Amino acid sequence: MQSTWHYAYGMSHDPQMLKGTLSLLLLRLVGDQDDYGYALVVRLRDAGFAELTEGSVYPALTRLESARLLDSRLVRSNSGPARKYYVLTDAGRAEASRALEAWTALVANVDRVLKTRKAS
Amino acid sequence: MNIIDHARISGATLSYDLWLETAGVPGKRRRDLRRELRANLVDATTRVGSRAAFRGLGSTRALAAAANPADPTRPLWTVGFVVGMGIFALAILTEFLVVLGWLDGATAAAPDGRAVGGLTFFPGSSLIYNSSGSGFSLSINFGWACVFVGLGAFILAARPWRLLKRHPAPKIG
Numbered sequence: 001m002q003s004t005w006h007y008a009y010g011m012s013h014d015p016q017m018l019k020g021t022l023s024l025l026l027l028r029l030v031g032d033q034d035d036y037g038y039a040l041v042v043r044l045r046d047a048g049f050a051e052l053t054e055g056s057v058y059p060a061l062t063r064l065e066s067a068r069l070l071d072s073r074l075v076r077s078n079s080g081p082a083r084k085y086y087v088l089t090d091a092g093r094a095e096a097s098r099a100l101e102a103w104t105a106l107v108a109n110v111d112r113v114l115k116t117r118k119a120s
Numbered sequence: 121m122n123i124i125d126h127a128r129i130s131g132a133t134l135s136y137d138l139w140l141e142t143a144g145v146p147g148k149r150r151r152d153l154r155r156e157l158r159a160n161l162v163d164a165t166t167r168v169g170s171r172a173a174f175r176g177l178g179s180t181r182a183l184a185a186a187a188n189p190a191d192p193t194r195p196l197w198t199v200g201f202v203v204g205m206g207i208f209a210l211a212i213l214t215e216f217l218v219v220l221g222w223l224d225g226a227t228a229a230a231p232d233g234r235a236v237g238g239l240t241f242f243p244g245s246s247l248i249y250n251s252s253g254s255g256f257s258l259s260i261n262f263g264w265a266c267v268f269v270g271l272g273a274f275i276l277a278a279r280p281w282r283l284l285k286r287h288p289a290p291k292i293g
Contacts, residue, residue, distance in 0.1 A: 041176070053176040055183055058160065058177075080162035083163070
């Protein structure tokens with residue numbers, strides 16, 4: 001996963017493609033470490049998704065929480081209001097695995113088609 | 121953060137709350153989402169400044185719409201209250217302006233006496249003018265029309281008949 005992100009670093013991403021994978025990315029990041037909205041935006045940007053905005057990440061987090069794939073807890077902050085940290089649920093873990101498998105299969109299929117075109 | 125940053129954050133969270141209310145999000149959930157947005161904006165403003173923090177956020181209307189699919193079965197009580205109170209206040213103001221006109225007429229018609237009347241387009245209203253040596257007194261009853269108009273606006277804006285609609289099937293994914 002890390003190497004893929006370094007490969008993509010600095011490239012602009014197709015917004016539609018990014019939209020389709022945002023849930024997977026968020027589930028994966030929260031699975032690695034519980035975090036709050038803006039910190040997740042920063043982590044995604046640091047990973048190479050520089051064009052990702054808060055306006056797309058925050059609603060995605062809300063939808064994942066509504067679908068019970070993420071849970072949340074409030075943590076006091078010294079620099080402002082209490083932050084809402086997201087936690088991956090069991091359902092979220094299962095969905096992350098399923099989405100990762102789907103993504104891997106998609107990439108493999110796309111790659112196969114592209115290689116076939118290059119060869120012909 | 122300076123006072124302008126605080127004002128911008130408060131404005132954004134209030135606007136977000138209004139759009140969530142319009143989308144039919146219940147009060148407890150709205151409060152939760154509002155607090156979360158506020159905490160994120162405070163953090164972003166502290167790190168990158170308010171200009172960059174708000175640039176990334178975009179429109180609070182789009183944010184509310186993207187986060188919560190609208191619930192067509194929930195009445196818009198807050199929107200109804202704001203619209204109803206606004207129309208009620210407007211009706212009172214209009215009546216008051218009409219009363220000023222009536223008062224001019226009453227002082228001209230009965231400079232040393234008593235005048236009783238009502239406002240033409242405001243049924244239920246009544247006005248009593250009394251002149252005395254040191255000045256005059258005016259008794260105003262605004263009537264039921266302004267309350268009726270305000271209540272009507274509240275009902276039209278709140279759309280309580282949405283309660284009769286069936287809940288939509290939940291979307292998966």
